[in-house]
Amino acid sequence: MIGPDPFFEPGLAAYLNYCVGFCLRYFAVLGGIYWFFHLGFRRSWLPYRIQASAPSRGEVAHEIRWSMYSMLTTGVTTMLLYGLIRNGDTSLYLSVEDRGWPYLLLSIALGIAGYDAWIYWQHRLMHTSWCFRHIHSVHHAVTNPTPFAAFCRHPIEALTEHAYFFLLLVLVPVHPLAMLAIVGFFFVYGIVGHLGFEFCPQGFTRHPLFQWINTSTHHNMHHTREACHFGNWFNHWDRMMGTIHPECHETFGAVTTRRAAMRRPPLEAAAPAPMRRAPAEPPGEAQEAGAVCAPAGAAHEARVQRPVGSLGSQPSPRGTAARA
Numbered sequence: 001m002i003g004p005d006p007f008f009e010p011g012l013a014a015y016l017n018y019c020v021g022f023c024l025r026y027f028a029v030l031g032g033i034y035w036f037f038h039l040g041f042r043r044s045w046l047p048y049r050i051q052a053s054a055p056s057r058g059e060v061a062h063e064i065r066w067s068m069y070s071m072l073t074t075g076v077t078t079m080l081l082y083g084l085i086r087n088g089d090t091s092l093y094l095s096v097e098d099r100g101w102p103y104l105l106l107s108i109a110l111g112i113a114g115y116d117a118w119i120y121w122q123h124r125l126m127h128t129s130w131c132f133r134h135i136h137s138v139h140h141a142v143t144n145p146t147p148f149a150a151f152c153r154h155p156i157e158a159l160t161e162h163a164y165f166f167l168l169l170v171l172v173p174v175h176p177l178a179m180l181a182i183v184g185f186f187f188v189y190g191i192v193g194h195l196g197f198e199f200c201p202q203g204f205t206r207h208p209l210f211q212w213i214n215t216s217t218h219h220n221m222h223h224t225r226e227a228c229h230f231g232n233w234f235n236h237w238d239r240m241m242g243t244i245h246p247e248c249h250e251t252f253g254a255v256t257t258r259r260a261a262m263r264r265p266p267l268e269a270a271a272p273a274p275m276r277r278a279p280a281e282p283p284g285e286a287q288e289a290g291a292v293c294a295p296a297g298a299a300h301e302a303r304v305q306r307p308v309g310s311l312g313s314q315p316s317p318r319g320t321a322a323r324a
């Protein structure tokens with residue numbers, strides 16, 4: 001436990017510092033990834049794309065705009081956390097030697113497991129009718145996400161996510177390094193989940209060990225079919241609560257099979273030019289991608305969200321259509 005420290009001095013300067021730091025990370029890291037996959041080397045990554053179509057500019061603008069609104073809110077909660085830390089009202093400790101490295105590693109594991117559980121249930125709450133209509137629809141206005149969507153959420157939703165860190169810091173002794181690792185872990189998944197491209201190998205979702213990890217396709221399915229895959233990094237909560245999509249393996253398999261087919265060199269490569277196959281992005285395969293994980297389309301704008309209570313153990317694979 002620590003007392004007043006100049007590093008955690010809340011105030012306007014610290015708030016502006018938080019916002020500038022957020023923007024730098026947001027536009028440098030997420031913007032860089034977006035440029036790399038969607039603009040600079042777009043054609044190289046076509047086989048890896050989960051959905052056939054590219055995200056629209058309107059969706060990208062929506063993702064950035066609401067991420068900025070969210071940042072303004074989380075800046076305030078961060079200042080509140082600073083205040084608690086300065087007053088010595090948290091269990092934060094600054095010297096690793098106080099508790100040792102094994103404890104620090106354990107606190108990281110606990111922090112990640114706790115946040116994963118928090119996000120699952122917070123996300124389920126967001127999918128109840130009222131919360132979805134008034135809050136979470138901001139995130140689901142995007143059906144073909146890009147990394148910019150990692151922080152695209154209603155400010156109230158951002159508050160409910162940040163509430164976890166108040167509990168963690170008050171209840172569990174954590175070192176700033178552990179906090180950094182926990183936050184960084186979920187920052188990375190925000191990117192992975194909204195990447196829009198699948199890089200995991202075929203069979204990943206059926207592997208005895210890796211099947212517990214959510215892939216980009218898992219969260220992409222959440223954006224296109226909604227009533228499934230509420231988990232963050234891991235899917236044990238989805239499995240326990242029956243919110244894994246029944247076509248999860250098939251969808252992932254179709255995405256990775258199509259990817260392998262598109263990357264396969266044309267057999268006719270050595271044949272005379274007139275006999276060569278069309279370029280490695282035949283329209284038919286691109287359309288297949290759309291069939292694998294197609295966006296809900298314009299209907300999502302007028303959707304009425306299904307309450308979580310109606311999920312049952314077999315979420316509807318056409319949940320969005322059913323709501324439209």
Ligand SMILES: [Zn+2]
Nearest residue numbers: 123136140222
């Ligand atoms: Zn959702």
Ligand SMILES: [Zn+2]
Nearest residue numbers: 139149194219
């Ligand atoms: Zn999302």
